[in-house]
Amino acid sequence: MVGVGAGPLECFAAALLRAGGFSADQAEQTAAILVWANLRGVDSHGVLRIPRYLEMVELGLINPAAGPRQVLGKGAVAVIDAQRAPGAVAMNLATQTAVRLSDAHGIGWCAVRAITHAGAIGYYVQQAARAGRVAIAMTASKPLMVYHGSKTEGVSTNPIAIAAPTTDPDRPLLLDMSTASVAIGKIMAAKDAGQAIPAGWGVDEQGRETTDPHKVKAVLPMAGPKGSGLSLMIEVLASVMVANPLISVALTEGGDPGGNGLVVVVDPSAFGNEFTFEVDRLRAAIKGLPLADGLDAIYLPGERGFEVMEKRSRDGIPLAQGTRSRLAALARTLNVVTPEGLA
Amino acid sequence: MVGVGAGPLECFAAALLRAGGFSADQAEQTAAILVWANLRGVDSHGVLRIPRYLEMVELGLINPAAGPRQVLGKGAVAVIDAQRAPGAVAMNLATQTAVRLSDAHGIGWCAVRAITHAGAIGYYVQQAARAGRVAIAMTASKPLMVYHGSKTEGVSTNPIAIAAPTTDPDRPLLLDMSTASVAIGKIMAAKDAGQAIPAGWGVDEQGRETTDPHKVKAVLPMAGPKGSGLSLMIEVLASVMVANPLISVALTEGGDPGGNGLVVVVDPSAFGNEFTFEVDRLRAAIKGLPLADGLDAIYLPGERGFEVMEKRSRDGIPLAQGTRSRLAALARTLNVVTPEGLA
Numbered sequence: 001m002v003g004v005g006a007g008p009l010e011c012f013a014a015a016l017l018r019a020g021g022f023s024a025d026q027a028e029q030t031a032a033i034l035v036w037a038n039l040r041g042v043d044s045h046g047v048l049r050i051p052r053y054l055e056m057v058e059l060g061l062i063n064p065a066a067g068p069r070q071v072l073g074k075g076a077v078a079v080i081d082a083q084r085a086p087g088a089v090a091m092n093l094a095t096q097t098a099v100r101l102s103d104a105h106g107i108g109w110c111a112v113r114a115i116t117h118a119g120a121i122g123y124y125v126q127q128a129a130r131a132g133r134v135a136i137a138m139t140a141s142k143p144l145m146v147y148h149g150s151k152t153e154g155v156s157t158n159p160i161a162i163a164a165p166t167t168d169p170d171r172p173l174l175l176d177m178s179t180a181s182v183a184i185g186k187i188m189a190a191k192d193a194g195q196a197i198p199a200g201w202g203v204d205e206q207g208r209e210t211t212d213p214h215k216v217k218a219v220l221p222m223a224g225p226k227g228s229g230l231s232l233m234i235e236v237l238a239s240v241m242v243a244n245p246l247i248s249v250a251l252t253e254g255g256d257p258g259g260n261g262l263v264v265v266v267d268p269s270a271f272g273n274e275f276t277f278e279v280d281r282l283r284a285a286i287k288g289l290p291l292a293d294g295l296d297a298i299y300l301p302g303e304r305g306f307e308v309m310e311k312r313s314r315d316g317i318p319l320a321q322g323t324r325s326r327l328a329a330l331a332r333t334l335n336v337v338t339p340e341g342l343a
Numbered sequence: 344m345v346g347v348g349a350g351p352l353e354c355f356a357a358a359l360l361r362a363g364g365f366s367a368d369q370a371e372q373t374a375a376i377l378v379w380a381n382l383r384g385v386d387s388h389g390v391l392r393i394p395r396y397l398e399m400v401e402l403g404l405i406n407p408a409a410g411p412r413q414v415l416g417k418g419a420v421a422v423i424d425a426q427r428a429p430g431a432v433a434m435n436l437a438t439q440t441a442v443r444l445s446d447a448h449g450i451g452w453c454a455v456r457a458i459t460h461a462g463a464i465g466y467y468v469q470q471a472a473r474a475g476r477v478a479i480a481m482t483a484s485k486p487l488m489v490y491h492g493s494k495t496e497g498v499s500t501n502p503i504a505i506a507a508p509t510t511d512p513d514r515p516l517l518l519d520m521s522t523a524s525v526a527i528g529k530i531m532a533a534k535d536a537g538q539a540i541p542a543g544w545g546v547d548e549q550g551r552e553t554t555d556p557h558k559v560k561a562v563l564p565m566a567g568p569k570g571s572g573l574s575l576m577i578e579v580l581a582s583v584m585v586a587n588p589l590i591s592v593a594l595t596e597g598g599d600p601g602g603n604g605l606v607v608v609v610d611p612s613a614f615g616n617e618f619t620f621e622v623d624r625l626r627a628a629i630k631g632l633p634l635a636d637g638l639d640a641i642y643l644p645g646e647r648g649f650e651v652m653e654k655r656s657r658d659g660i661p662l663a664q665g666t667r668s669r670l671a672a673l674a675r676t677l678n679v680v681t682p683e684g685l686a
Binding site: 072074075076077079104105106107109111134146147148149150151152154155162164173175177181207208222223225226227229230232233235236237240241242243245247248251252266268270271272273274275278279281282284285286288289290291292293295297298299300301 | 415417418419420422447448449450452454477489490491492493494495497505507516518520524550551565566568572573575576578579580583584585586588591594595609611613614615616618621622625627628629631632636638640642643644
């Protein structure tokens with residue numbers, strides 16, 4: 001598999017998005033986070049999303065004409081109404097707003113209602129970490145995951161990401177995890193590969209755990225009641241708090257209620273200490289722990305992604321053949337030039 | 344087993360703590376959270392802790408002479424130095440401080456350094472929920488849990504609790520979870536009962552998973568890298584941010600570095616909506632999900648504890664014989680009258 005350079009891929013992604021209705025600025029912001037995910041090896045949140053994004057524009061689910069704007073602000077909290085603008089644009093604005101609030105108040109809490117797909121939310125907290133802040137991001141969406149004790153979807157796989165800067169601006173601590181037992185992409189990969197999945201990943205139509213990826217109707221929560229409980233509380237923080245409830249609406253009225261996001265930023269300098277040096281010390285202490293049998297490294301949150309990023313920045317991004325074909329077909333339809341190495 | 348009334352038990356607990364060196368106010372605050380845990384069925388965080396608390400006073404690890412006070416405040420963030428005062432006193436002060444900050448700023452972030460055992464941290468967020476706030480609490484302590492990829496303890500079992508008020512002030516949504524795969528108390532119980540434990544709970548001296556509770560040296564994280572990653576980020580938020588790092592110090596210099604806490608409070612009224620009614624709607628939607636086979640109820644975060652609390656408030660708290668004996672012995676030593684039904 002020949003790798004595609006991150007630069008050309010980002011230009012290509014932006015060109016496709018523009019041709020599909022995004023403004024130039026929306027296309028750039030969206031392409032940046034998609035390629036960031038590819039660079040980190042999180043291909044499920046990379047450029048393969050573009051065909052669906054453009055389909056969502058056609059269906060009116062993403063609205064490129066929307067201008068996300070702040071609708072409420074009190075002290076250190078703010079609410080942005082994204083009006084279904086492209087997710088990355090709304091989440092970037094929320095991150096910048098929370099950073100700005102943290103300048104004045106030590107902390108900023110910016111909720112953003114009516115977002116569309118936010119992508120790999122580690123991106124937003126890393127932006128804040130690059131500005132020297134500690135940041136927490138969460139997003140909420142429709143029921144996709146079993147609520148512990150139920151046989152069916154009751155909550156989403158709502159992710160949470162937390163970043164803290166180190167002395168290396170390119171290497172923050174960067175936790176980015178969903179509340180599900182497994183990424184839905186892994187179930188799709190097992191399906192493609194014709195392999196069984198372990199028990200504990202998902203349930204079938206009858207709500208029974210299954211090892212057949214084709215029978216999975218809903219994914220199971222991480223750590224049982226902890227995962228579904230944490231997901232529910234993210235729905236409260238990101239959705240219910242801004243009067244845009246997703247779960248109660250979807251469960252009682254049906255339909256896809258869209259999404260909401262939340263970015264919380266804290267300024268460590270408000271606490272007046274040598275923060276990044278202390279994070280470095282923590283990092284070194286963890287890296288120095290004795291290895292478990294059979295493993296060759298201990299990874300800090302986000303570190304594996306940074307290693308993949310180094311490699312892919314150098315060697316290019318090895319996109320799957322299916323992704324390449326779909327993007328090339330889309331490019332032909334939209335009269336966009338496909339870069340060499342991807343055609 | 345005869346149940347002990349919560350009222351008499353709380354008086355008795357406070358009397359023991361006073362006799363062991365706590366001030367009257369410290370004893371009351373501490374007894375309240377211990378008995379709250381017992382009422383909710385979390386006996387591992389209840390009055391059985393009292394002998395150890397008093398031992399810690401004797402060893403100088405808890406300092407009843409300390410007066411926790413705010414040492415830093417900027418905008419919506421504050422830091423309290425607990426100076427090893429009784430944990431509940433410092434965490435109550437942090438909660439009140441964060442609530443007060445949220446009045447002015449919509450949100451309050453209060454970190455508290457050098458705490459001692461905080462008890463069941465759901466207590467603090469429930470206090471904030473009773474005041475109509477949404478609250479998040481975390482505490483950090485020394486290495487007790489395997490860091491994913493290591494064979495030994497690298498992080499603590501750092502818990503996180505999140506509460507949101509409903510229209511019933513006694514029934515908030517109340518998530519209170521540790522980042523470990525299992526409560527250490529369950530391993531102790533298996534030990535007492537001479538039973539094997541499931542794989543995935545803990546590792547032995549050599550870092551191998553064991554099903555023998557007697558061989559457990561360290562507990563495993565919830566959901567592998569997610570649990571240890573989340574625990575590490577709690578250490579960053581609660582400890583590194585206030586320049587009282589616990590993990591890096593313990594791993595490099597040894598010893599028990601004590602603990603830190605963090606309480607974040609958000610005022611839903613800053614967002615101007617019918618918040619508690621919407622939380623009720625969410626609660627109802629989740630309760631209405633179809634039940635998994637073999638289960639007879641779906642529980643919301645904290646709900647099981649509220650049910651136990653109703654029962655125990657009515658019937659008394661069924662303390663284990665070992666706890667009763669140890670407390671009665673302590674009472675004799677300290678010349679404290681043991682209440683009827685506990686002697």
